[in-house]
Amino acid sequence: MFKKYENLNYLTYTNKEFINENIIVRQFVGRLLEETNIGDYTSMISQITDSANITGIGHHLLDPADCLNSE
Secondary structure (H helix, E strand, O other), X not given: OOOOOOOOOHHHOEOOEEEEEOOOOOXXXXXXXXXXXXXXXXXXXXXXXXXXXXXXXOOOOOOOOOOOOOO
């Protein structure tokens, strides 16, 4: 499921900003904060900075009489 990159030096990218611009010209700023381990896997704690707006609200209902009810 996860690929293990043996030769990748995460510390090279730690505390450096990565700026990604999407198709509507919004910029997301990412930063790798620190390296850690989860079991046998090396992982990174990251931070992503941007702003967002609420564009809608959804309501989900479950009908107890529904024949496809998963309960």
